[in-house]
Amino acid sequence: MKIRINSLLLSLAVAFGCLLTSCDNDDNGGVAEAVMGSTRSLEFPVSDAVPTMIAVVSDGFWQCEAPDWITVTPGSGGAGTTDVTIEVSDNTRDGAADLPRKAVLKFHGDQKRSFFEVTVRQEGDKFRDIKPSSIADMNAMEEETAVEFENLAVLAQTNNGFVGTDGTDLVYVTGEAAQARAGQIISMLGTKMDSDTRLPFVICDRLTDVRSGDVPSIPATDITADIDSYKSGTRTLIKATGIFDGSKLNIEGKTMSVTAEDCNTDIKLSDFTGHVLTLTGVYSGTASPVVRMIVTGLEDLGLNETIYFQSNFDIVWAFLADWKGSGDNAVKNLDAMGCDNDNVYLPNITTPKVSGVSALDALKNEGWIICGGGDLTGKGTGCNFQKFYLKMGSSNKQNSATLPKIEQLGDGATGIRLSFDWSPWRDKGPADMKPYDKTEIVVIVKNGASETQFPVSTPSLAAGEKLRWHNVDMELSGVTLNKDTRIEIRNIDSQFLPNGAVSGTFRWFLNNVKVYKPKD
Known part of the structure; x- marks a missing residue:
């Protein structure tokens, strides 16, 4: 522990050394230009709290602002490192725990040019003095506010909680204690929170009453x-x-x-x-x-139809949710088709990695095989990705995408259809002079050594014409598909052989792949 603290203080000291050497020569009377501390948050129990020591590092005189219930010793100091003790009084009223409390300690120089904040929280009874609220009242509360509901009707029990109503508004309640069933009338204590879409919900601390009753009808x-x-x-x-x-x-x-x-x-x-x-x-x-x-x-x-397989490459989107990129290469900009932009960044599916996993790895885990560029082992050479789709091929490197095996096809199925969206890519250049690649693609159904090709219509696109998706919906007629069948989408033979390493540029985009059988 001593080694860790000393390392922390050394890091702070080095940082402040850099700050000191970069300061101008104006006379500031020894007042701190920069203040830092060893922690940004502290938590204490309701009573009998043990004082906590933190380190404050400054390049001059500093002082601390604190409420009455927090004692900071010393409350001021000079340049260098100072050990500061933080102590709190008991958080009780009339012999019982009071409401939880929070304060922010601010360490700064007289001129407040720089300051360092430490958030101090002390436990308490968050339900003390609480009064029942309506759902509308709860919606207007600050996040982490304690809330009490009485006579809440349960519309539905869900996997993670329940939906309740007070007859006027709706509330979504979650948490391990949210064990209420549809048709019950409950009273409860909980904590108001906001979701990532800024809609309120309540984490249930405990149910205080559960009984049967009439649930009002809410129109949708x-x-x-x-x-x-x-x-x-x-x-x-x-x-x-x-x-x-x-x-x-x-x-x-x-x-x-x-x-x-x-x-x-x-x-x-x-x-x-x-x-x-x-x-x-x-x-x-x-x-x-x-x-x-x-x-x-x-x-x-x-x-409506039996869907055996469907993918909009959301697995790539899940990968991108963790790999943010930056600047012009940020995830939000990775949509060449949607933006009609030839200059969008096109990451290779093998290059960016999150926790050691690439987009190609994520696709392989779902059973996809991405081959090309002289490679038939699934290394993904020449393949790039965007938000929800793949860009296939690059100069002199062509790609194929083979769907995962589809267990739902069982021992054999006929009348199966394949649907997907695709588009040729185009060259960069002035808006009216961007010729499209002369890309042609084919669908190949493989049953063991037997292969059947299904040609895909090629859209007629003028130079400079806006990028847009072209839907293909074909019946895989004359073949029986089963759980071992592989369906491959790639450039036609003359643009793909040998092994994808054909000279030329025949690039294309792929999205929204579906294998299905229509309703009779």
Whole structure:
């Protein structure tokens, strides 16, 4: 411990040495220009708290601002390193724990040119003096405020908590203590929090009363037609109708889809893949391209299609969520197709890594094989990625993408269709002089040594024409697919052989791959 503290103080001293040597020669009377400390937060129990020592490093005279319940010794000092003791008084009132309290100690020079803050928290009874609140009152409270509800009706029990109502508004309650079932009337104590979409929710500390009762009916707002623009600052009951693809509810002609942030324990959404559904639930914010919902109810309108496999390369997006990039190469800019921009950064799928894992590794883990550039071993040579899609090929290096094996195809299935979006890439240059690559691609169905090729129509694109996706939806006719079948999408033979190392530039984008069978 002594070695660690000494190392910390040495680091602070070195930092301050740099600050001192960079200061100008103006006479500041020895007043601190810079102040630093060894910690930024301290926590103490309600009573009998043991004083804590921190180190304060300064290049001149400093002092500390503190409330009455915190004693700082010494409360001021000079240049160098000073051991400072922080002590708190008991946080009690009338012999019992008072409300938790927090204060910020500010260490600074007389002129406050630089200061260092230490947040001090002391435990207490956060529910002392609490009074019941309505959900509307709770919505207006600061985050981490204690809250009490009485006679809250439970609309639905979810995997992570429950949805409640006071007859007017809705609240989403989570936490291990949130063990309430639909149809119950409960009273509870909890803590108001805000989600990452700035919508309030409550972490339940304990239920104080549970009984049966009547649950009021709350009408739901149908957002199907307006999903692309819908937003709400509170938890409202909404519903939407679309096709569920196994992870989200897609609505024809709309950019936004619906995803379940939490779900009624009586509903297993995965059982409804390929079905037309009306989902009802509590609005949980918008995070493009999805509207989040806490699903409370479901109406099954029947099977639309059987989806055996679907990928919008969200695994690459999950990778990008951890790999931020920076500047012009930031994740938010990685959308050549969406921005119609030839100069967008195109990271190789093998290069950026998060915790030692590349985007190619993430794709391999899902069963994808990305080959090319003279390599058929899946090294991904010449392949790049963007937010939700892949860019295939580079100069003299062409790529192929082979889908994972599809267990759901079983021992054999016919009448299967393949759908995907693609687009040739174009050269950089003036807006009206950007010729597209003469890319042609093909779909190959492989059953062991047997291969069947399905040609893909090539869009006619003029130089400088805006980048846009071109959908392909073909029946894989004349072949039977099974759990061992591999489906490959790549450049045609004349642009791919030998082994992808053909001379020329035949680049293209790939997204939204789906293997399915339509409803009869």
